Amino acid sequence: MASVLTFARAGRSCHPRINVVRQFPARREIHATSAVLKKKKGGGTAYDEDDIFSSQDDDLFGSSSALQADKQPETVSTTVQSTTAATKKNKLSPAERTALFNGTYSFVAERIGPHPVLKKFPEQVRHTALHRMIQLAATKEQMEQIIALLPKWRESRLRISETTVNVFVHRCRELRCTLLALQVFSDHPKYGMDLNPAAGRQLLHDLHVEHPLSESITLSALYSIYALPSISGDLISCALLTSACYKTATKESLVVARALTQSLQALLDKEDPKAYAYPVNHYERSQNKEKAWLTWTLTKIEKALEKHKQPYDWLRQWRERSGHVQVAL
Template sequence: MMSRRMASLFSLSSRPQVLFRLAISVNRPVCHRNFGLTAVALNRQTKDDDLFSSAILSGNSESAASVSTTGPKAKSRDAATRREQQFYELVEYMTNRTGRKRAVKAGQVRQSAWLRLFQLANSSEQLEMVAEMFPRWRDSGKEFRPIHAEAFVRRCEELKCPALALKVFGDHSKYGLGLSSLFAARHMLHSVYAQSPLSDSMTVAALFGVYKLPPVSSDLAACSMLYSACLKDKSANARVVGKALYEELKKQVQDNAPVKAPQESAIRARYAEKPNIWFLDALKTIEKVHKKTGREWKWIRYWTAEREWRPRNTFTPSQPAATAQHA
């Protein structure tokens, strides 16, 4: 009976609030976050992209013009100094031109300025400073786009501060940056499932529902990562959630032809390839754990090994194998 209730958490009609409450009881308390969401509008506001200082973006300041030629280390220090200066100049530029009362009335900030600022941030502290500027964007009557959610999650993982992404997306009423992209949600789960406590993964799973994304169980990459997170946790809740995820993951894996991850580094670096790479990595982890603990694992072998895949339930006694069709 308990497992049936848990399984319902991952159905299309499940309530994300229930899943979030479950996260609170796993491993450690989850910080209470304000999920008072406003509507996430994704319309493109091309009028907002009017003016932005190219001098700020290119870093053409007099103090950063000279480049030391004394050696690689000195050049590296100079580059770091220029980058930090560009960061704070851009922070000041955007702060003065956003908010309810702008210090500088002339000109507007482009949407692309946020992407530039994410890249210039070189520490978790700097990225948190950027996040504290998010409310000014909404106060200016502007809205973030899915590309901003993706870039912010990616930078949080690169700077090893996934907790910042959890805080920002968990408090939409304050920050105004919505988890409006399935790519961003997958990436967010990827940044926490292997190393962070299970409660963080469960919080991300809850955000799938809060932001009206497809349920975790319906997405192979997300489902495999969350199930892998459950396997490394020893709590009773993890076993119940894992059982519900296992049934759905096994069904999808058996019913779909395997996808192979690209081997070329240039292709693997493409953002569009990441979900398949994350999915296959999670499956390999699941296979190792299942083998070690004596659980069923052969349903994974077509995905993790170079074996010819045959769909389930496609043969009848009177049907030749050559005419079998994929399920």
């Protein structure tokens, strides 16, 4: 009997214990993109295209932030909660917008530059964070805060996309602080934001409408610094600056205007007038605003040429072929 018990104990010791683990299918996370969240028949949540954050994947933080969420300071948690709450509504109230801007600004400011404040939290700030802050800015003062961050952004070697540059210029126009944009582009070593053709034309348009000619001249000098086509070689820019010079109507500005008029005539001779027809439809006009600018700018130039007793038949003929005369007399 003893030998049997001994054998049984020996048998159990020869076989390793097998732990049976029941595996359950992983919980599937709902993909919360704007397409999924569109309102469906019978219910659901409708998200506006203007939502600041339209996707879980499109946040301000690097991929490591989710893994270290339990290690984050309260400021980060607050920012994430504010972001989540804001996306549950179609529109942000002024208070919500300010809170989200401040939270985003604080998060970014503490994590960029050669000596970031939060050294032990090494999340990588996404390139889109700057884009988001610009969209959230609602005052000139907030735009100034963003501009103050740009040197650190540059030192951190974070990229500024061409789209972000265009949004920056557009937002400066909306907040009536266009000179801030000119300040940034006038000091590339400090701010590191590259001027592109579309942003240059938009800024030139905004400057020539509301600011002295000297500001437009300053911008035109920056074209060569950023390796853009010269003012005299770009149809839209040439027309805008020519109009600005005639509008100022000083002895010096008229000299520049006449020189630019010759360049403008040469540029128009190379272009098909029908390709620059005025976009009558509102949507088309919003997508082709440069054509709309050209329509009204050439009209002003023609009137200025007539006023200063300069030949303008060539311009009238081009405007007739393009259909501009029927739109702007």
